[in-house]
Amino acid sequence: MSKKDNVTKGKITGIIANLVMVEADGPVQQNEICYIVQEDSRLMSEVIKVMGTTAYIQVFESTRGLKVGDIVEFAGHMLEVNLGPGILSRNYDGLQNDLDRMEGIFLERGSQTDALDHEKKYDFKPIAKKDDTVIAGDWLGEVTENWLPHKIMVPFKFKGKFTVKSVAEEGEYTIDDTMAVLLDEDGKEIEVTMVQQWPVKVPIKNYREKPRPFKMLETGIRIIDTLNPIGEGGTGFIPGPFGSGKTVLQHALSKQAEADMIIMAACGERANEVVEIFTEFPELEDPRTGRKLMERTTIIANTSNMPVAAREASVYTAMTIAEYYRAMGLKILLLADSTSRWAQALREMSNRMEELPGPDAYPMDLTAIISMFYSRAGYVYLNNGETGSITFIGTVSPAGGNLKEPVTEATKKAARSFYALSQDRADSKRYPAVDPIDSYSKYLEYPEMVDYLKQNIGDKWPAHVQLLKDALLRGREASEQINILGDDGVPVDYHITFWKSEVMDFVVLQQDAFDEIDAQTSIERQKYMLEKVIDIYNTNFNFEHFEEVNEYFKRVIDQLRQMNYTEFKSDQFHQFEKDLEQIIEERKA
Amino acid sequence: METQAFQKIHTKINEITKATISLNASGVGNEEIALVNGRLAQVVKIIGNEVTLQVYGGTEGIPTDAEVIFFGRSANLKVGDELSGRFFNAYGEPIDGGPEVEGEEIEVGGPTVNPVRRLQPSEFIPTGIAGIDLNNALVTGQKIPFFADPDQPYNQVMSMVALRAQADKIILGGMGLTNDDYLYYKNVFDNAGALDRIISFVNTTEDPSVERLLVPDMCLSTAEHFAVEKNQKVLVLLTDMTLFADALSIVSNRMDQIPSKDSMPGSLYSDLARIYEKAVQFPEGGSITIVAVTTLSGGDITHAIPDNTGYITEGQLFLRHDTDVGKVIVDPFRSLSRLKQLVIGKKTREDHPQVMNAAIRLFADASNAKTKLENGFDLTEYDRRTLEFAKDYSEKLLAIDVNIEVDEMLDTAWRLFNKHFKRTEVSVKKDLVDKYWPNDSEE
Numbered sequence A: 001m002s003k004k005d006n007v008t009k010g011k012i013t014g015i016i017a018n019l020v021m022v023e024a025d026g027p028v029q030q031n032e033i034c035y036i037v038q039e040d041s042r043l044m045s046e047v048i049k050v051m052g053t054t055a056y057i058q059v060f061e062s063t064r065g066l067k068v069g070d071i072v073e074f075a076g077h078m079l080e081v082n083l084g085p086g087i088l089s090r091n092y093d094g095l096q097n098d099l100d101r102m103e104g105i106f107l108e109r110g111s112q113t114d115a116l117d118h119e120k121k122y123d124f125k126p127i128a129k130k131d132d133t134v135i136a137g138d139w140l141g142e143v144t145e146n147w148l149p150h151k152i153m154v155p156f157k158f159k160g161k162f163t164v165k166s167v168a169e170e171g172e173y174t175i176d177d178t179m180a181v182l183l184d185e186d187g188k189e190i191e192v193t194m195v196q197q198w199p200v201k202v203p204i205k206n207y208r209e210k211p212r213p214f215k216m217l218e219t220g221i222r223i224i225d226t227l228n229p230i231g232e233g234g235t236g237f238i239p240g241p242f243g244s245g246k247t248v249l250q251h252a253l254s255k256q257a258e259a260d261m262i263i264m265a266a267c268g269e270r271a272n273e274v275v276e277i278f279t280e281f282p283e284l285e286d287p288r289t290g291r292k293l294m295e296r297t298t299i300i301a302n303t304s305n306m307p308v309a310a311r312e313a314s315v316y317t318a319m320t321i322a323e324y325y326r327a328m329g330l331k332i333l334l335l336a337d338s339t340s341r342w343a344q345a346l347r348e349m350s351n352r353m354e355e356l357p358g359p360d361a362y363p364m365d366l367t368a369i370i371s372m373f374y375s376r377a378g379y380v381y382l383n384n385g386e387t388g389s390i391t392f393i394g395t396v397s398p399a400g401g402n403l404k405e406p407v408t409e410a411t412k413k414a415a416r417s418f419y420a421l422s423q424d425r426a427d428s429k430r431y432p433a434v435d436p437i438d439s440y441s442k443y444l445e446y447p448e449m450v451d452y453l454k455q456n457i458g459d460k461w462p463a464h465v466q467l468l469k470d471a472l473l474r475g476r477e478a479s480e481q482i483n484i485l486g487d488d489g490v491p492v493d494y495h496i497t498f499w500k501s502e503v504m505d506f507v508v509l510q511q512d513a514f515d516e517i518d519a520q521t522s523i524e525r526q527k528y529m530l531e532k533v534i535d536i537y538n539t540n541f542n543f544e545h546f547e548e549v550n551e552y553f554k555r556v557i558d559q560l561r562q563m564n565y566t567e568f569k570s571d572q573f574h575q576f577e578k579d580l581e582q583i584i585e586e587r588k589a
Numbered sequence B: 001m002e003t004q005a006f007q008k009i010h011t012k013i014n015e016i017t018k019a020t021i022s023l024n025a026s027g028v029g030n031e032e033i034a035l036v037n038g039r040l041a042q043v044v045k046i047i048g049n050e051v052t053l054q055v056y057g058g059t060e061g062i063p064t065d066a067e068v069i070f071f072g073r074s075a076n077l078k079v080g081d082e083l084s085g086r087f088f089n090a091y092g093e094p095i096d097g098g099p100e101v102e103g104e105e106i107e108v109g110g111p112t113v114n115p116v117r118r119l120q121p122s123e124f125i126p127t128g129i130a131g132i133d134l135n136n137a138l139v140t141g142q143k144i145p146f147f148a149d150p151d152q153p154y155n156q157v158m159s160m161v162a163l164r165a166q167a168d169k170i171i172l173g174g175m176g177l178t179n180d181d182y183l184y185y186k187n188v189f190d191n192a193g194a195l196d197r198i199i200s201f202v203n204t205t206e207d208p209s210v211e212r213l214l215v216p217d218m219c220l221s222t223a224e225h226f227a228v229e230k231n232q233k234v235l236v237l238l239t240d241m242t243l244f245a246d247a248l249s250i251v252s253n254r255m256d257q258i259p260s261k262d263s264m265p266g267s268l269y270s271d272l273a274r275i276y277e278k279a280v281q282f283p284e285g286g287s288i289t290i291v292a293v294t295t296l297s298g299g300d301i302t303h304a305i306p307d308n309t310g311y312i313t314e315g316q317l318f319l320r321h322d323t324d325v326g327k328v329i330v331d332p333f334r335s336l337s338r339l340k341q342l343v344i345g346k347k348t349r350e351d352h353p354q355v356m357n358a359a360i361r362l363f364a365d366a367s368n369a370k371t372k373l374e375n376g377f378d379l380t381e382y383d384r385r386t387l388e389f390a391k392d393y394s395e396k397l398l399a400i401d402v403n404i405e406v407d408e409m410l411d412t413a414w415r416l417f418n419k420h421f422k423r424t425e426v427s428v429k430k431d432l433v434d435k436y437w438p439n440d441s442e443e
């Protein structure tokens, strides 16, 4: 980062929508932040291209009324976020303005609000001691943010080794108080507060090692956990045509996933969907901790009616916040809905700058941009041996629902698990509409993950899951045959195979996101029910005629679904189970 | 539009395209409006001292020495109670022979509502049409289009929805409306004695197509005025958004933008979202609900216009002619109201969600049976029952001429279940079956 002594200024020479050309009077850096000075406000912008003395800037606000000749002031740094206690439970816009602190009903242009609370006092406990040698990212002390042990770290921008001269004593401090004094290698004193800045487009890499994900992140969603689990620190993506359930699935993840903190980037999607979170999360309980969901959630909202240029920033802001909390040894789940809108924002700018377009007019380097972003997720060993993780799951909104389009294809190269939502399944209301056959999790190919599953769920688990997948595939084949040859054109066995796979589909794969009990399934329960359907799968049944098969299995499914809707191992649950056993006995060979 | 004395007048145009003109001018603001030989225009690009304007009325007959008068501000509109019952063109000028409106001037296309100042939509909008209320309940603050073939009766259904919706204001935005349809709306609103609640901004097929671009902003700025200042429930009807998008593509192509899919501008998603996202529920009770029409070409919903719309709106409604019963129905498979779960079973009876799902599932079974039949296979006894059910369901619930209360829709559905199926075949939670299954005749 180059620090400049003289602030560079400039004048507007051209305006095309939110792309503005500026004649600069001094040095300008790529991605530098600048402000367009208006009578009553300053409009934040970012340099995205420099040609000679002309800087091309994207304005994060409406450009209505801007004129040629308007003054621009360059800030000397890239787009940065403020990192410190007080980020949790906040609702930010894509540039980390606190939305709750903005006045009025409307987002007035140029209004900026503090990301952090400078008055609030936090309880501080020191961790580092005098004379300790520390480097960037090391923990100096800890405050409690909501309930979370928030580490005060050596700022990530610090280069080299430092000696701790002093650390503040236990007590109450504001975020701007000096929490530690460090000596650099030349013996120069440097004061550290609770707040630091970091440029969002640069990954925070203050960790020792980044192993492959080897643990599963429990989500409570059967079609993910049982079928294609996501690794803690892993990456996944959910492509699907409109209305197929991407957002509902992401919201379910945000409510249920076994993570310390959830960061949701609402990126160019509907405002009402963010409002749903604003409304529900302060009320809903996190079943594991009894705390309110909002206490572990931070929202970055750049909804589709908010300035397009800030959309790109929003995903980076979210990722940087995730990296900051990961460095404290926490388990973060980062969700972005929808990454296609971010790619479209890139496309709009690229087109305005008349760059050579790639496929579907997206910028040529789209694949590189997407894979760079996904690579910031991961499970890490910090310098002190602790671990932290960012699991990232993005949605993709392919044009026309066609997965052969640039954003989906680029994302497929970057993300390791793939949850393809199918129009057919959504149409037949088989929710979540994840296609069980096209979807995959590369993590299942990692031996260390398989070992983890065996140890933590059961020795037979991977084999059972494989059996489930095979059964689904066989069921699909049988159904195709039945469709071609007709109900009585195939042996009764085909119907049995098909209906056994339907049992698995209805009982394991389908899950009602809006039912209090069914919405979330513990691993213990997932195991119990999987074994139950596998028992049925392995049972031989006697049927004379195919019509009996259909009717019989509908009863079986109905009984199992009643179980899914009742509290696990409650009296009623066992009653349904008993009734089910009776039904099974009726036809058992 | 009167001009003021101090405004600078330019008379030398450098370039003229079908929708834009360029000239040298200084001190001009981005998005500022101007008159070009009396036609409204807006600044869309400034490079150095060359300013490009989009001319809403089209550039036919504009000479290079046309008079260009800049207004020094962006577009605005006069709003007030006098708007009620009136018909205006895309510029907000009366087309009903009435007087100019006097009122408060507001900026058109103003800023975005802060999402934390919104309220989650939660008020059910009953329409009496079971295909909507039962399966796709609408909620205040929602935005939803009809995806319709041009020959379908979407304007009729829209006007029915509008009149039954109990809105304080209904704002009709007509884009490329045929004169017949314009008169149809006028007539229906008149006959319903509802004219005092209705404000219309209409661009007909006889008006220049680029003018359409103004209509949504006119409607929604007016809607915002009534929803924010008067806490009113406002329903905005936009028909036809496909013609709006076509006008967008005309302009962007004139400006040498690289077209993306289906020769639509790459910014189509943002352009449409800016409009639809004006739908909102405010905490003080005011709301804006948008019901729109997006006509399809050849039923293709993967075309960029319906596709982008689908990604923005909170569901979509499809009409279909059901040949088995000879009626237009609201297609239960492809239609979806995304906000319905905020009200069904909460503002309506508890069995609503499960009854809705069960009926659609059985209707799907019927459609499978139909496929079997068409492929020449034998039907099972169950298949035959589903077909019987489907006919009843179409006729008594899905048809757009149904006009009943929600409880009656639910009761009707239970009666049909009872008539055609066994309790275990409907796959509804046991306690609901026990409570609502009609007990006159088991099976």
Ligand SMILES: Nc1ncnc2c1ncn2[C@@H]1O[C@H](COP(=O)(O)OP(=O)(O)OP(=O)(O)O)[C@@H](O)[C@H]1O
Pocket (backbone or CB within 6 Å): A240, A241, A242, A243, A244, A245, A246, A247, A248, A249, A269, A397, A431, A432, A433, A511, A512, A513, A514, B310, B311, B312, B336, B337, B338, B339
């Ligand atoms: N798991 C589920 N259970 C029940 N209903 C669901 C489920 N998932 C999706 N739906 C239904 O589908 C609708 C659309 O889902 P959602 O909003 O998640 O789609 P989406 O893929 O995010 O669409 P878009 O791309 O337009 O944002 C929901 O409003 C709901 O009615």
Ligand SMILES: [Mg+2]
Pocket (backbone or CB within 6 Å): A246, A247, A248, A269, A337
């Ligand atoms: Mg969505």
